[in-house]
Amino acid sequence: MDEKLSGQVVVRRVRRVLAWSAAVLVALTSALLFGVGAASLLASTAKDLSWSALADVGDSFGVLNALFSGLALAAVVVTFWMQFTELRSQRGELEVQRHALVQTQAELRRSAEADVRRLHMDLMKMSIADPKLAAVWPKVTDSEIRNRQYQYVNLILQHTWMRHFGEIDEEELRRTFRYLFLSPIIRDYWAATAEARASALVAGSFEHKMNQVGDEIRAECKQTLGM
Incomplete structure (x- = not known):
């Protein structure tokens, strides 16, 4: 008041x-x-x-x-x-x-959470622009090209988080994942980073809900696309 x-x-x-x-x-x-x-x-x-x-x-x-x-x-x-x-x-x-x-x-x-995400996205952009900085990050695969692609996928997912964070529309989030998972590289990244994401998730958080939806849509894609 x-x-x-x-x-x-x-x-x-x-x-x-x-x-x-x-x-x-x-x-x-x-x-x-x-x-x-x-x-x-x-x-x-x-x-x-x-x-x-x-x-x-x-x-x-x-x-x-x-x-x-x-x-x-x-x-x-x-x-x-x-x-x-x-x-x-x-x-x-x-x-x-x-x-x-x-x-x-x-x-x-x-x-505060959105500010942290923006900072993370800035760091990802710097690593994509400079291979020397990209080498600082832990590598998901041994392929330098695929690692740089994964960094870009990380940016895409951070952007998705920023779009849907706050007042979540679960159906819209599902539509977004169905579109993103048409890309085999994004699907591979989601599978390759599953363990790392699970270790950082907090039950009941937006990230936890987003991860659940992503897992469900990826399982749908495996059935419909046979991958």
Whole structure:
């Protein structure tokens, strides 16, 4: 929740408290004036200040006392209700803040993972452009040409990861793999790097799901293409 919205919430709460306080004050003042007025009226209409008249005046203050007690009880009830609604409102605000924090953390994590992928792609591009740098990477095969092809396949798969990362559309990912696996070199690369990928996968991650889909589509290709 931003600072402007928090300020608006505080202002609404202050206004609510002031409104209830003003209502209680008006009610108490009205009751007091009513009681004093009633007592004064009884005293002024009495022919003499006999004990009976004074008793009537006292009774009027007794009624006033009962009225004050009722108002005090009502004020307590209103106070508890305001506290309850305030706590409920705070819970709602905390839940909104927690949800926003979770979303922010998830976005930061996705952004960091995407940055790492971009760096990996840059490293692959450098190794493809310079055979001396390519020699630094572990070789998948003894063929220099095939290793350079595999590096390019790695770039293609990283690009696929970048395209589908985040909100995964599994059917679209399957269509992408069916297209990629039309290439025998990509299929060979997928098979040659299966063990290395499996050792780095984290269950439940996007990479894990992507690897599962790739394995399924490659198995389909072996059946349909006979390879």
